[in-house]
Amino acid sequence: MVTETELYNALKTVKIIDNRKWNGNRMTKRDGATTGIHRKNLAYRNGPCESGVFGMTANPQSSWKPRPSKLTNDYPEVYDVIERYMKERLPDFVFESVTVNHNLRCRKHKDSRNSTLSLITSVGEFTGGELNIQHPETGVKKTFDTHGKWVIYDGSKFEHWNNPIKGDKYSLVFYSRWSSLGKDQKKRILEKLTGGSEKFRLLEPGYLSTILD
Numbered sequence: 285m286v287t288e289t290e291l292y293n294a295l296k297t298v299k300i301i302d303n304r305k306w307n308g309n310r311m312t313k314r315d316g317a318t319t320g321i322h323r324k325n326l327a328y329r330n331g332p333c334e335s336g337v338f339g340m341t342a343n344p345q346s347s348w349k350p351r352p353s354k355l356t357n358d359y360p361e362v363y364d365v366i367e368r369y370m371k372e373r374l375p376d377f378v379f380e381s382v383t384v385n386h387n388l389r390c391r392k393h394k395d396s397r398n399s400t401l402s403l404i405t406s407v408g409e410f411t412g413g414e415l416n417i418q419h420p421e422t423g424v425k426k427t428f429d430t431h432g433k434w435v436i437y438d439g440s441k442f443e444h445w446n447n448p449i450k451g452d453k454y455s456l457v458f459y460s461r462w463s464s465l466g467k468d469q470k471k472r473i474l475e476k477l478t479g480g481s482e483k484f485r486l487l488e489p490g491y492l493s494t495i496l497d
Contacts, residue, residue: 286369288432292407294365295454298355300334300386334386338363341381342461350380350461370403370458374434376472377403379458387453389413390446395439395459401470402439403458406430410451418443430455436473 338359340350356363366382395402404415408431415428420441427447428435437444439459446455 285372286365288407291365291369292409292454294362295384295386295407298336298359298362298384300336300355300384333388335383335388337381337383338366339379339381340461353381355384366456370405370456374403374473376469377401377436377458378460378469379403380460381458383457383459385455385457387449388455389449390444392416392418392443392445394441394443401436401459403434403436404430404455405432405434406453406455407432408451408453410449410453412447412451413449413453413455414447416445416447 336355337353338356339353341353342348342350363382366384370377370379370382406413410431413431415430415435416425417428417435417437418425420443431453439457
């Protein structure tokens with residue numbers, strides 16, 4: 285089984301571009317290839333803004349058809365480690381893309397391109413960086429520690445942001461753009477997340493009812 289340390293060491297070999305150096309809109313290209321998602325509007329001013337995508341992406345150059353991202357092509361061995369790390373723990377979760385953020389502190393936002401559920405975890409040598417999620421109806425905020433733990437949430441409906449980070453943090457967000465999970469798959473994932481392991485953290489019942497609808 286891939287350990288947190290092995291994943292962290294693999295991620296440290298990846299050169300993730302600072303999004304503020306990119307030009308253009310949300311999808312940006314370099315040398316004719318998509319490098320990731322343009323996230324400079326999500327980061328705090330003067331804060332780190334390194335973010336990239338493994339797995340599948342779509343952009344004008346591919347006629348908006350899914351294709352492997354540049355990071356996937358440049359670092360296939362790292363993507364293999366990421367994929368195994370996740371699948372060894374939650375094999376029922378279907379994903380096509382993984383956003384990797386390096387020391388990126390996001391402001392409050394919703395995800396515009398994800399298909400309902402996102403699964404997030406983080407690794408590294410850091411403190412802070414907790415994930416805040418706000419219920420869209422009640423306005424109640426919950427805070428989750430994702431350091432070596434997992435949280436499943438609906439990033440398209442729930443505004444979310446994270447706390448200040450001290451140290452070196454990589455967060456990984458697994459999601460789909462073109463596929464969606466069936467209700468049975470969701471239930472199996474939730475059962476796994478609540479199966480007694482302290483490594484997993486789950487949203488409150490009020491949040492889950494929205495996810496399972």
